[in-house]
Amino acid sequence: MYKPYSNRRNFLKTSVLLGTGIFLNPLDLFSASVKTAYTVGDIMDLFISKVPNAPFSPTVDTLKSGNRDQRVTGIITTMFATLTVIRKAIELNANFIIVHEPTFYNHLDETDWLKNDPVYQFKADLLNQHGIAVWRNHDYVHRLQVDGVQKGVVDELGWNAYYKQNAVLNLPETTLGNLISHIKEKMGVPALRYVGDLSQSASKILLLPGAIGGRRQIELLMKEKPDVLICGESPEWETPEYVRNANEMGEELGLIVIGHSASEEGGSEFMKNWLEEHVPGVPVTHFPSGNSLQVK
Template structure:
């Protein structure tokens, strides 16, 4: 097994170096009778530079590493709806990108005796479902797996050069909003700027990198627009509003955290299908917890 893993890592690193993102991993699937949760986790982690990490949120939230996997679901959030769908599909391993129990570290002592937490925990335990959060590792691949998945979802692969900046054909802020809404299936987007503003240089930062990081990237890259998952209103949106008040043409599109990183979970499903044979893999979008009217 160690020899196979070394060969796989070597092949993967060669492909990663090409910059191809439609599927950054050559399909050399392992073929064996059974896989455990821990073996699948280890196969993915083995490709991440400088991994395993001594401190990470990417731990098992339920289940055991030695349980045999009969089906896998990838998703952003392991919601109760997603768990129930996994049960229907006879999948006993959920790989989620975000927390399962409402805080970054998935600490649960403070939730003891809470009916929402207890219901979810019982549902996972009764059906022997393992949940692994893959956040730090997928973001730390030689090509950020979430960013690559989002670029593919938006149809921007030919403009992508393995970093956060994309140079698109010139369009307007309004047209960009229309494109993102259609490709990501989101009903509404929040934005700052003039809808008729011409844009070409895009800074793409899915998820929630934090206001300071977003602003530092704006200062360094000087794009026409920042597209992000979310940002506190008093940080990046206020900075960009002030820039516009000064006469600087700078736009912001806030997609929402879930929609902005869903492509990363699709990326994970593709990796599983190209790497592991004999186990059904399903991607189930968890959707946004917030609705708009």
């Protein structure tokens, strides 16, 4: 449809540029405003700028390899920088991996105790040889105004209609057994651990991906009084024992333990979507690292 005002505006804009002796293709007027060359530091700083009260210290959200000044050729988002993930990055010419969990087997990614270990050395050498930067985005993504990991998990489970930006969801009434089947199907998890009666009714859900600690899980059970707690993991002598005792005294309380990796992988999918929206022009791939523990 002919739009005279729009065409006149574009003509005047081009005429002004021609009057300066500079010629721009009309497409350049758009592309000039879109940054396509980003460094690792640019992307880190951009994400952190969206987090309330950030930056903060201390934090585990630091570079584990590479440097802030390297230009990004592509990004992979995932839970863990496994060797399989690193090799996928090499295949895709992606030199920036954004992970949610540690790279070197401890929360702070301390490596002094590993310096003579061949497994650590192999991994560190592979990253260095291919110039791959690894940034852990754990504290910051959890502290977005809406927790990015929790939002990603809700998306994965298809529960957006019941999500009110906190850990409590009120689902249509179902059973503990049906919840387990739904999670297995949506998350591709072959088996789940649980406590409770599979036939018990379930509507009010407390969703706590990852591992926030048994005491915090129990404190939230006491406060929210849900039908079922869904978590990533918990020490067996803490929350699982509390839930078992609750059932032994006659309460109906369910616990579903997904596993840490699967319970938070949705957060890495969230990160991919965020990057595609805020960092245009950079190829981004979500490549799940999967679970290190298998079931038989």
